[in-house]
Amino acid sequence: MKEIYLDNAATTPVIPQVVEAVTDCLKNDYGNPSSMHRLGIRAEKRIKDAKRHVADLLKTEPEEIIFTSGGTEANNMALLGTAYSRMRRGKHCITTAIEHPSVLQAFAHLENQGFEVTYLPVDADGVISLDDLHKSIREDTILVSVMHVNNETGSIQPIREIGVMLANRPRKPVFHVDAIQSAGKLPVYPSQWGIDLLSVSGHKIHAPKGIGALYIRSGVRIQPILFGGNQQDGLRSGTENISGIVGMGEGAKWIARQLHENSDYLRKLKYTIVEKVKQALPDAVFNGNIDNGAPHILNIGFPGLKGEVLLHALEEEGVYVSSGSACSSRDRKLSHVLKAMGVDDRVLEGSIRVSVSYLTTEEEIEEFIPRLVRAVKRIERFTRR
Ligand SMILES: Cc1ncc(COP(=O)(O)O)c(C=O)c1O
Incomplete structure (x- = not known):
């Protein structure tokens, strides 16, 4: 059967192009991208190419992409990193009741540390109300995190409208979007939609598991949550998972074409x-x-x-x-x-x-x-x- x-x-499923690129990378480009010799430079170039593919999928600049160990880390980095960098301005955050556990648990952790979180309800279609969001925003709101597509039901949140609403605020909160289920299946363009931070995951776009990325709008500052060798501009220490990164780049390139042509x-x-x-x-x-x-x-x-x-x-x-x-x-x-x-x-x-x-x-x-x-x-x- x-x-x-x-x-x-x-x-x-991982597509053959990704398997080929990952295998080639593991065999030939095993250098450490931080090394100053030729092998290191070659590895660094592969990261740069992969960043460009992910950036093309999201219509952003490659410099705005940071690779992580997956969607969960991208979400944690966005939420904790923003909360810690803005806590002197305020300690109020807004999210929805239907987020993925990697968002809900990160917020539960922040609540334990003295942050206050508003969880917006959804209607029978699984969609929040813009009015509820508008009413929840306060002087001390530093962060709004709303997923694009829900992983259980496929409900879509009005991300563009939220981006516009937040852009018009005098003390604009940071806007994070978990786009892990939508990237490559629906258009999602953070720089055009007023999004500051956006998470994607490799294994939802036919690349391997254990690789993801966070888009960080140029000029938005977040604190790192991992400390060490200062890789990726000090935002995400740790020797890069080059084969995973190359795989994610291939997956992003392939799915961007599907989105446009199919x-x-x-x-x-x-x-x-x-x-x-x-x-x-x-x-x-x-x-x-x-x-x-x-x-x-x-x-x-x-x-x-x-x-x-x-x-x-x-x-x-x-x-x-x-x-x-x-x-x-x-x-x-x-x-x-x-x-x-x-x-x-x-x-x-x-x-x-x-x-x-x-x-x-x-x-x-x-x-x-x-x-x-x-x-x-x-x-x-x-x-x-
Ligand atoms: C909406 C959403 N957010 C976050 C994640 C977590 O991503 P990862 O499995 O790459 O850690 C998933 C995984 O299913 C998801 O569907």
Whole structure:
């Protein structure tokens, strides 16, 4: 049976171009970029090229990109780095109730250190209100962090409008965006959208895990959270993960081309799933707003079933999906995102996340539907007994 991978919001397969570039780098460009000899200079040049590719994806300058160990570190660096550098101006931060744990836990840490954090609620579509945000901003607000695309439901926040709103403030708070799920799937251009800091992750754009980047708008100062050899302008000490960086550069180059040349493809796959699921399984509930959501993520609830049981029934059918958020699925807590959206418990417990990539084929989607129907029917029979 051919396996069908529909868990691309958890991680994406590494594309052959990336494997080739990473392998070549490991074999040939093993120098330390801080070394003053030829091998060091060659390694440094590879970092520079990769920065340009990531910068091109985001339409920024290469000097505004800092490589990290992944999305989690990029988020932590943005939030802690901003809070520590601005704490004399104020200690109030704003975020949303549906952020990824790498943002929520970083804010919990700041709260323990005396910062105050406002968590904006979301509506049934999983979207914050600009009015709520406007009302929450205070004289002592130093930081606003809002994710672009939610990893569990695909809901999209009005990032451009927030950028405009904050730009008009007299004491403008730093604006951070977790764009880990959106980069390469939707346009996101921080320098044009009034964003100061923006996180991306390699393994969501077909590059290896353990590599990410933070965009830092030129002129924005944040404190480092790692101390050591002063690599990357002293902002992120530690010998650079050159092969990961090269892989991320290749992934960024490839996905930028997909975004420009193939932008409707993901949405087309998503709508095919929606139409076919509606026909075959009319009891299914789509959590979030399908039309205003990200092109690659669907959160589907099957009332009365258990998401995790369905996940394993699909696994038996050779289909890989996620129940709730893959980043935190092992702790089995009910999704804080679906809860914040007010999703009914029966739907929430029976929800799975289906996420596609540019590598997903139309044939795979065709084949997915009968397998999903078989899995659902099998569990229903078993549950009713
Ligand atoms: C929205 C979001 N933020 C942050 C992360 C963490 O990124 P990483 O796995 O690279 O640490 C993820 C990973 O799933 C994510 O989806």
